[in-house]
Amino acid sequence: MIYSLEKEDIPYWNKFLQGYYDTSGISSDSFDQAISVGASGEVSLTDAMLEKGIELRTAVSTSIFYTGFNMLDPVVGGLGEKARKLRQAIAIAVDFEEYISIFLNGRGIPAQGVIPPGIFGFVEGDAGINTYVYDLTPRGPERRPIELARRLLAEAGYPEGRDIETGKPLVLYFDTTATGPDDKARLDWLHKQFAKLDIQLVVRGTDYNRFQEKMLKGTAQIFQWGWNADYPDPENFLFLLYGPQGKVEHNGENAANYRNEEFDRLFMQMKNMDNGPQRQAIIDRMMAIARHDAPWLWGFHPKQFSLAHAWYRNAKPNLMANNALKYRRIDPGQRAELQATWNRPVRWPIALLLGLVLLVVLPAFFSYRSRQRRPAYTQVH
Numbered sequence: 001m002i003y004s005l006e007k008e009d010i011p012y013w014n015k016f017l018q019g020y021y022d023t024s025g026i027s028s029d030s031f032d033q034a035i036s037v038g039a040s041g042e043v044s045l046t047d048a049m050l051e052k053g054i055e056l057r058t059a060v061s062t063s064i065f066y067t068g069f070n071m072l073d074p075v076v077g078g079l080g081e082k083a084r085k086l087r088q089a090i091a092i093a094v095d096f097e098e099y100i101s102i103f104l105n106g107r108g109i110p111a112q113g114v115i116p117p118g119i120f121g122f123v124e125g126d127a128g129i130n131t132y133v134y135d136l137t138p139r140g141p142e143r144r145p146i147e148l149a150r151r152l153l154a155e156a157g158y159p160e161g162r163d164i165e166t167g168k169p170l171v172l173y174f175d176t177t178a179t180g181p182d183d184k185a186r187l188d189w190l191h192k193q194f195a196k197l198d199i200q201l202v203v204r205g206t207d208y209n210r211f212q213e214k215m216l217k218g219t220a221q222i223f224q225w226g227w228n229a230d231y232p233d234p235e236n237f238l239f240l241l242y243g244p245q246g247k248v249e250h251n252g253e254n255a256a257n258y259r260n261e262e263f264d265r266l267f268m269q270m271k272n273m274d275n276g277p278q279r280q281a282i283i284d285r286m287m288a289i290a291r292h293d294a295p296w297l298w299g300f301h302p303k304q305f306s307l308a309h310a311w312y313r314n315a316k317p318n319l320m321a322n323n324a325l326k327y328r329r330i331d332p333g334q335r336a337e338l339q340a341t342w343n344r345p346v347r348w349p350i351a352l353l354l355g356l357v358l359l360v361v362l363p364a365f366f367s368y369r370s371r372q373r374r375p376a377y378t379q380v381h
Contacts, residue, residue, distance in 0.1 A: 001325065017052070019339040022312040022330065026305050031105045034307060043106060043305075052342075053310035058303055059317030060109060060117045062229035064237070066299035067094065068256040072218045072248060076172065079260065079293060082156045087294040089152035091133050092144050094193040096300050103186060107305055111298035113287045114237045118320070120275045121234035121283040130291045130298065146196055153197050161198025171200045175220040179205035215255060218248040224299075225255050232320045234283055235271040241290055242267045258295035311335040 006012035009027045016024040026034050035056070036046050045056050069087055071077040076086060100108040112130045115121045122128065126136050134141040150160075157163065158170045172194065178187065187203050194201040206214070214220040230236050239245050243259035245252030266286050273279040290296075308315055311331040318324055 001328075016307070017342075019309060019335060019342050022335075023306060023308045023315070026307065028105065035105070035305070037106055049307070053338075055308050055310070057306045057308060057315065057317050059319055061302045061304055061319055062116050062118055062232065063226060064111055064114060064116055064299060064301055065224065065226040066111065066114075067222065067224050067297040069295055070218060070221055070223070071257045071259070071295050073221050076221060077257075084293060085152045085156040086158065088132055089149040089156065089197060090194070090199070091294050091297050092149035092152070093146060093196045094190075094297050095143060096297075097143065099189065100300055102189065104300075104302070107303045108300040109303060110300050113291065113298060114240060114296075115234050115283070115287070116229070116237070116301045119229065119232055119234055119237065121238075121280065121287075123284070132291050132294065133298070149197060153199075158199075161200070169198075169200050171202060173202050173204055173221040175204045175206065175211060175214055175223050177206060177208045177211045178224075215247055216251065218257060223255065227253070229320060234279075235267075238267055238270070238283070238286060241295065256295040258290075258293070260289055260293060263289045263293075309335070309338070311338070 004021075006015070009029055012021070013024065013027065013030045015021050034046060034049055036044050038044070043056075043058075045054060049056075069076045071079075076083060078084075096110045100106060100110070109117075112128050112134075113122075117124075126141070129136060129141045133144060135144050153159070153161070157165070161170050162168065163170060174190065176183075176187070191201050191203075211220070211223075215223065227237065227240055240253055241256070241258045241263065242252075242254060243261075243264045244250055245254035246257040246259060247253070247255050248257050263286055266282050266289075270279055270282040270286070273282070304317065304319065306317070311334040313329040313331070314327045315324075
C-alpha cells in the first residue's frame with residue numbers, strides 16, 4: 001500500500017481520474033464534476049464518472065456538529081418554561097437542511113438527537129424524529145412552520161422579537177472563532193435564521209484561547225461545537241449532556257452545562273449496560289427529555305463521500321474501523337489496462353509544433369541560401 005502526499009487538490013484529482021490513485025474524496029472544486037444532485041436531493045455520479053466505472057461510496061460520520069446554548073445564561077439557559085420555549089422556537093427557525101445544501105453540497109443529514117447513525121441507540125424512521133422541530137407527514141419529516149416558532153417566541157415573552165416587559169429588542173450573542181473571510185457567508189446565513197424571528201444576533205468573534213476561556217467561565221451565550229466518536233457506544237455521545245460533565249463546574253465535555261436530574265439518573269443506569277431492548281428504552285427516554293429541554297440546536301451529522309475505481313474492491317465504508325486495510329482487494333491487471341487506455345500518448349501536438357517550426361524556419365533558410373548564391377557586384381568609382 002503506497003500513500004503519496006499531494007499539496008494541491010487539482011493535481012490529486014487529475015491523477016485519480018487518470019487511474020494513478022485507487023480512491024479519492026471529493027473536494028468542493030470537483031463536486032459538480034463528480035456528483036449530480038436530483039430535484040428531490042438524491043445524489044448520483046455524473047455520466048463522466050460512470051463511463052470510467054467509478055463507484056460512489058457514502059457513509060454518515062459518527063460525528064455531530066451542533067449549536068449549543070449556555071444553560072447557565074440568564075436569557076437562553078435554565079429549565080424554565082420561558083427559556084425552553086425560546087430555545088424551541090430557535091430550533092425550528094434555524095434550517096439545517098438549508099445549511100447542508102448550501103455549505104456542504106448536501107453531504108450531511110440533520111441531527112434528530114445526539115446519537116449519530118451507526119451507533120446503538122440511534123432510531124431509524126419516524127420513531128427517531130425530533131417532533132419538537134419536525135412534523136411527520138406522508139412525504140416524510142418536514143420542519144415545523146415558522147409561524148409556530150413565532151408563537152413559541154411570543155409565549156416565551158418576546159412577541160415579534162421584543163421583550164414584552166421592557167419593549168426592547170431581543171439581542172442574543174453568538175461566540176465563535178470563525179472570523180476569516182471564508183466564514184462570512186456562514187455567519188450571514190446564521191444572522192438570517194435568527195432574523196426570521198426578529199431576533200438580533202450579535203457575533204462576537206475571538207481567538208481560540210479567548211473562546212476557550214469564555215466556555216470555561218460560562219460567559220459565552222450561544223456557540224458551535226462538535227464531537228467525533230472515540231468508540232462506538234451511545235455513552236460516548238450522551239455524556240455530552242450529562243450534568244457532572246459540565247464544562248464550567250467540572251471542566252468536562254458538556255459544553256452547554258446542561259443538567260437535568262432525570263436525564264443524569266438514566267445516564268448512570270444506561271452507561272454500562274449491554275446493548276438490548278432495555279438499554280434502548282432508557283436511551284429513548286433520555287432523548288425525549290433532551291429534545292424537550294432543547295439545550296442544543298441539534299445540528300447535523302456529516303456525510304462522507306468517496307470514489308473508487310472498478311479495480312478497488314472490498315471497501316465497504318466503516319468510519320469506526322481502523323483495521324479494514326487487510327480486507328482490500330486490487331485487480332492490478334485491470335488497473336494497468338485502464339491506465340494505459342486513459343493515458344495514451346497524444347502525439348499530434350508534437351507533429352503540429354514541428355510543422356509550425358518548419359513553416360517558420362524553411363522560408364528563412366531558403367532566403368539565406370538565396371542571398372549566399374547571389375553574384376557579387378563590383379562598384380566602380
